Amino acid sequence: MTKAEQTRQFIIEQSATVFNVKGYENTSLSDVQKATKLTKGAIYGNFADKNELAIAAYEYNSSVIINALKDWIGKATSAKEALLAYPDFYVRNGQIVFGKGGCPLMNAAVEADDHLHFMRDIVRKSMKQFLRLIREVIEQGQAKKEFKSKADATTYAATIFSIMEGNMLLAKIMNDTKYFQLAADRIKLIVVQELLK
Amino acid sequence: MTKAEQTRQFIIEQSATVFNVKGYENTSLSDVQKATKLTKGAIYGNFADKNELAIAAYEYNSSVIINALKDWIGKATSAKEALLAYPDFYVRNGQIVFGKGGCPLMNAAVEADDHLHFMRDIVRKSMKQFLRLIREVIEQGQAKKEFKSKADATTYAATIFSIMEGNMLLAKIMNDTKYFQLAADRIKLIVVQELLK
Amino acid sequence: MTKAEQTRQFIIEQSATVFNVKGYENTSLSDVQKATKLTKGAIYGNFADKNELAIAAYEYNSSVIINALKDWIGKATSAKEALLAYPDFYVRNGQIVFGKGGCPLMNAAVEADDHLHFMRDIVRKSMKQFLRLIREVIEQGQAKKEFKSKADATTYAATIFSIMEGNMLLAKIMNDTKYFQLAADRIKLIVVQELLK
Amino acid sequence: MTKAEQTRQFIIEQSATVFNVKGYENTSLSDVQKATKLTKGAIYGNFADKNELAIAAYEYNSSVIINALKDWIGKATSAKEALLAYPDFYVRNGQIVFGKGGCPLMNAAVEADDHLHFMRDIVRKSMKQFLRLIREVIEQGQAKKEFKSKADATTYAATIFSIMEGNMLLAKIMNDTKYFQLAADRIKLIVVQELLK
């Protein structure tokens, strides 16, 4: 890893939370300077413009949770366990998630959907990736005869994800982690009643 | 309504969608000028600062959907019908909702939760109001013996709302109204299986 | 004239010489601020961007000498007198012209020809206008039988202009007004030997 | 020629046209990097600062046409032929000259006269050198009895040069090589009518 690559990575990691908290458009280069303690020149030496940094920060932010999800799936000994690990993470780490600005996919999607067009495709891509991971867990559960085969995996992936995100929204604005538990309960109910054989 | 009050209302209504689409921080007074075709003086004559206008615009935006919800409830002849009118609205008006920037509660919550502090309380308040309306429908359904009495109305209100919002998030970023149908289906399932006697 | 129009004109007049001396690209908004003692906002309130101001300043600069030429022509009692008034002006006002940065047409043309494309057409236009004025004096001299009718007015206009500009170039870089006299002598020779009947 | 001298020369030659086209102040080190495909260190290792490079690039640019003039003079079999070779070059190579940004003496003089002071003396020197070359051709023509001895060589040199430059200015901004022919015609007229015995 060259010096430049190290600095680039450093800038991304140091500024990622600021972008998630303040929003990608409302985070200024001064904010990034404060977060990295680097000069503007150093930042512009590593990124063509603020948009490039915003995208890199978003990719970092989304990769953190996507990789976490992959981890849980990898460690789980059953599809059920894998699916429930996802809401359980928020139940157990609610305050940490709050401190980092909440779900980066939701935050970026709200900015990117009808306004920050340069980010839309990248957000859409990560959203699809997240949904695919959940879908694959369900499909593997079906392949292993753990889950009912007639359940539409794509639909269930979207349903589980939307329950998690909808409750995240409530949790954040109400500053109340109980909504994470609510999501976990509902997802568990769906897994037990509708997916498990 | 005095002239001043009329102008104030005019500014709010003309700028409300811009705020919802661009975000409350990112919408500039130039944007408001363009939307209202008024001068800065006219705007500052009616609002102390941009924050006051942002709050008023948010209150307008959220009141539109809260009033719509009240309307559906008022017109419904049963609790079930009232509850299902909510997701059905999005199923039928998905593109219109997209054009106005999506759900104002979600948009504002994402900005306000850990960043735009002057808006947080007002967003929280409207969120509670929305949840309370749903809860009251459920409670009335229980009072009228339409719904099972042991179901926790508060929990079900949050669950229904979060399913709607989570799918709204997917719908917006994927630019696909099918997620509104997904939310409607899931909410109907819950109403039929868990609430209805 | 509205306040805005007054300020706009004030900015143009105060900054025109700076643009001519430093060049249109190398003149910064700080330079304009210093020249006008106005704030950036005041300047941007009256011009969309620096290019618009640069063009306005150039138009002012070129109009000053084009109007001067028109004046001499208007006051002259013969075509010969009108033509010679042009180089004579530089002979008599060399130091003043130096102090204002020299001929704006030449300065802007050198910048605009292959580089400052947004100014090229406007410079070309003023150049044509200047040449046309000289040509018309010659044509009127021909109409009044003062000048030989077979002389090609367009060619003579370009020749006279290029002699003046070529010597201006020498005068400026050598900081020596004798080249203005050289131009005046050569132009007089041409008028007497080739144009006058 | 040492390695360092080679690199220095390489940088000068690669960047010379950029300086002539964009102007000496307006050409940035990034432009020089792009033109040379070298690093900043390599450039600063060979030049103390941008001004030193600008001067070297100007000296190169002016030397190219001064050497060309010397060449034509050397090859000419008469003073008349030598003098006319100068405008003829532009008549024949107008588009090439345009492509390289036009006459470097004029371009640099316009920047240096009252603004880029560090270049003024060097531009003045090359201008004098160019004028001296023309003057010497005339003087040699007089010594060989080809030209009239009473003609003031210095004056004629300046006149010929200014006609060429004045028309160059028109040619560039009008993007029309006909002005080169106009200059050539006028210079030929002067040589034939006023210098030749």
Next chain:
DNA sequence: CATGAATGAGTTTTCATTCAT
């Protein structure tokens, strides 16, 4: 000698806000 990452003052431009009219 050359590299290229870093500096910090400079650039153009936008913004929320004020205030004389």
Next chain:
DNA sequence: TATGAATGAAAACTCATTCAT
């Protein structure tokens, strides 16, 4: 009240230059 010209701080970005490696 409404106007719109003006303010000045802050935005994104570029530049000539330095210096550890």
